[in-house]
Amino acid sequence: MGDGKEAEFSLKVMINKEKTKVLFAQVDSHFADFLLSFLTLPLGRIIKALNKHYGDDEAPTVGSLSSLYHSLVNLDSSHFWTEGAKQTLLNPRSSIEDEYKRLKLDIADFQPPKTLYCTEHTWLNRIQSVSVYYDSINRFHTCGCGHTRIGKEDKEKTGCKAASGDGVFTINTASFVISDDLHILPVEAGLLGIILNLGITGADKAEAINVTFGFSEIMSLLKASLISQTPLSDLILNKSRHANSVIVGFEPGASINHLEDDQNPDSKKMILKVVIQKSTGTLLYAQANDDFVEFLFSFLNIPLGGVEHLLAGKTCAKAINNLYLSIADLIDDKYFSTPGTKDRLMKPNVAHGCISDNHMLPLAEECLPDTYSGTTWFSAKFPNGKGSYLKGPRTYHVTDDLIVTPLCVVSVLSSLNKQKIAIYDDVKEVELQIGPKEGLSILKASLTSTSALSDALLNNIPIKQPKPELRV
Template sequence: MAKIEEPTIDVMLFVDKEKRRVLFAEADEDFVDVLFGWLTLPLGTIVRLMNKQSQMGCLDQVYSSVEDLSTDYFQTKACKGMLLAPLNAASGHCCQLKINIDDTKKGALYICRDTSCSASVGDCRFSSVRGAVCKCGKDMQYTGEWSDNHGEDAAPAGEDADSGVFVIGCFKFIITDDLIVAPASTSLMMSLFQRFGVGDPATLEKTVIQLNSQKITSLLGRSLTSKQSLTGIYFDTPIDYDAVDLFVLSEKLYPDRQNDADQKLSNVKIRVLQTRNSSLLYAEASDDFVDLLFGWLSIPLGSMIKTYCHRSLKGCVDNLYWSIYGSAKGYVRPECQSLLLDPKAVPFSGCRTTKILQVEELAPSKLQIKGCVKSWSY
């Protein structure tokens, strides 16, 4: 059997070899689609892809805590699985990317082991999460795969084959070292040459590199910690995992709601133990506070950037978000604007975190299962 070649994306880099720096890159919509797709990834998925070295605050430690806790501390086994491998509400689009680094398995279908229970319900209850428990109390059983090609998450059908997944048309784009995206033009290139003090563009080296899934994942990691992500990929500079970036949050994290009557959240109280010099040793908290912390893992990256604005990360990945508003405005499909700028969580996330950050949940899909139902003997 012939070996299936791994897909790659060609990206042209404009490199200043003397200063060991990539000034900018030129690429088509395939690469920009992949970059914009990062905004839909749940934070827990990013932590897992980075092997718990994402440097997104203390989320690496939160993820490790979920791993180490026994399933006895969760309502169901599925709850732990949903946090360690959160589903992407925009997976219907992301699965069409030329390179999709999210390896979370979404197509699995689980139904109740009790066939009489399933038959007695008009709409067959199902789940896409391993370890889910039916309302009757029995564990759900894996029964196969299903294709999510319908609903709000489904990518548009019948579009121009030359168009991208998120971007419009077949264009060339300029991507700066700190991941600002804009349509390519001679005037933009000249302004970048002037910005970097390049008197003669002929002195720059133009190099085409091929990015595979591993390189794309590495680029995501660098974008979380560095303002020179393309330079880091090309020159293979080490990532500083010990760097610390502290900032002060604004007093008001989100705007007022027009109708806040049904959105009131009770205060969460914690008890802290401090030393005499006010250093915090540890805190004791109820399950509400732990739910709040663990819920962060299901929040999409774009929603975090939206909430915290320019204070979200010490890297440059948030420039992708603001490019859609600015330099790349008008080059993203209208139906994809909300997917990237206000990404939703998967159905039934139902945690305090989504309510506090005003992250909406995707409406549940309705799936009609036709065919024979396998029976099990006990």
């Protein structure tokens, strides 16, 4: 559709008479497709897009995911099996990558797949292909075998034709109504159905305005949908709180009890050493092995809709919950462009070739055909036969907001001394077992909390006090 950053959407918006709240907006299928595409974006792709648009100083803080992503950026490549392994995490691919270019705007930094050949491979291996990792900052490609990519013997056949009359996710003839908190409903539901289903009040005294959304407004909507319960009012009526982030609030026990990993002896477990200040109960830091850190980094590969699926539509990002649940409850199957579109939005898979051995959550990879967009595209994501991104064994220092650095005992001791924490009397180390339920709780907390480890673990896992010493 041309240059995505020049395209615009026209919205018909109803606001209350005080001009303090958006009641709803009527949009076309192109805008609806774009809004639904939020659910297909991997978490790392969202953080990268927001950082690129706002700049590092102004980018919103999305829970602990922002600091996790910056930790990955700053972690030396020597910690990874290849530079390509790091780039895969920094630039996570979507399972519907080829469809982004059909959207009216491109916020996903779409990179069409190309046939790029490695100088270390024979012609036979060129046919079988290897993973291509693209560093959009330094503009080079890396082969799955670890060698920097070579010249561009490109065969760009990246077209993905839609069926006649179909949009990316919804049919082109449909119109939709979106509430302030991102419930979405077809216009065909009628005025009364819209008011009742979307919980709209004050519509009898509403005022209509026309609003134009361009690239900048769409980025603001993506930001607001993650950190606000009223994203349309925040954006259209400038009701934002001027803060870069709004922590919605963590709900410790909600929506993770469906993972009964404690009853499954085969469930993967990781050991995490948590250091706590006894007098305050504050989590000072965690000492983690490379498998746990790789598990944290793997969050960046999970699509936002995949997180919603894992958490049964009950993350702490309320507006995204509403968008997700609208697909199941408010939009009939006939409004989707293909029979499988609804399932792909509600259960988006991780892109092919991105799940490592250290990922414990019940995720599925997208199964790509032998030829992807006319280009041979197989995965050799983990070089040297290793099913992991990070080399090991190594030990890392992880803060409450998921800043990851190599463990340096000198630095840790200096930090505790500066905080005037009595190491011998006021610090204890607790060893925790992290299974799928605990891992999912950390993922949930990472979306909205800057104290992800405390919220996910200290509120859910009983910490046994050391037994008192027997004195004779």
